[in-house]
Amino acid sequence: MAASLLACGVDPKKAILFQQSQVPEHAELAWILGCLTSMPRLRHLPQWKVKSRQKNExxxxxxxxxxxxxxxxxxxxxxxxxxGEDQIQHLELTQDLARIFNKRYGELFPEPRALLSATRKVKSLRDPSAKMSKSDPQATAAIAITDSPDDIALKIRRAVTDFTSEVTYDPAARPGVSNLVSMHAAAASIGVEEAVSRARGLDTGAYKAVVAEAVIRRLAPIREEVLRLRAERPHLEAVLAEGRRRARQLAAPTLQEVRRRVGLC
Incomplete structure (x- = not known):
């Protein structure tokens, strides 16, 4: 993960990159916030409803x-x-908890706002009604940034579309084709309208090759950088160690203030 983030352009001099499990303040604050959260509130969140249904329990x-x-x-x-768009409700829970804590213990936490990209949600290549997820049991449903060009081309070639050959953008009526258009637009750094324009005269089969080429071109330098960084494990460990130190410098005073306010110290 660290190699992937660095390869995607995260600068550890500007951003603090660390492993959450190495900063224990996260778990302790989660416990305190959990005491301010109701069970019905959590039951309504989409991730719980979907994944608990998939696993039955x-x-x-x-x-x-x-x-x-x-x-x-x-x-x-x-x-x-x-x-991502699918995390908006989770962020709303964060806002609620900030308000609850501030009202009960005094102003401390800002209510964070969402930053959404133009491409709000990339859908599964096998089920365009669901988001693309690396945990999807279907191997061809998601594209990884380390996938080879052949793997990317194969996954996009097998993407679920429909029986209309013309390429149009209509997420409600044509989710599969629209997902390909969104991917093309994001990978080529163009608008959806421009992506549809470039597909004029192509059927969906031929358009898949265009989308695959755009995705491959966009991911190629990232994939190469990931592979290079993975071979430099001491460098990655040093980046994470420095990130952990900087993260704890910020986290410890906040948690100490939370403890003081709730009466734990």
Whole structure:
């Protein structure tokens, strides 16, 4: 993960890159926030409803995970958070918890706002009604940034579309084709209208090759950098160690103030 983030352009001099498990303040704040959260509130969150339905019985960790997410954000008194569209409700929980804590114990946490990209959600290549997820059991449903060009081309070639050959953008009526258009637009750094214009005269089969080429071109330098960084494990460990030190410098005073306010010290 560290190699992937660095390869995508995260600068550890500007951003603090660390392993959450190495900063224990996250878990402790999550416990305190969990005491301010109701069970019905968590049951309504989409991740719990979907994944517990898939597994028939979800775990406690899955159930309380949104509270840990809230702790991740509030621990650093964040004001803006880059999230996917599917995480908006989780961010709303974070905002609720900030308000609850501030009202009960005094103003401390800002209510963070969402930062959404133009491409709000990339859908599964096998089920365009669901988001693309690396945990999808279908191997061809998601594209990884380390996939080879052949793998990317194969996955996009097998993407679910429909029986209309013309390429149009209509997420409600044509989710599969629209997902390809969104991917093309994002990978080529163009608008959706421009992507549809470039597909004029092509059927969906031929358009898949255009989308695959754009995605391959966009991911190629990232993939090469990931592979290079993975071979430099001491460098990655040093980046994470420095990130952990800097993160704890920020996290410890916030948690200490939380402890003081709730009466734990």
């Amino acid at each position: 979800g775990s406690v960790g899955l159930y309380t995970y949104p509270v840990l997410q809230a702790a991740d954000i509030l621990l650093y008194r964040s004001t803006h958070v880059p999230v």
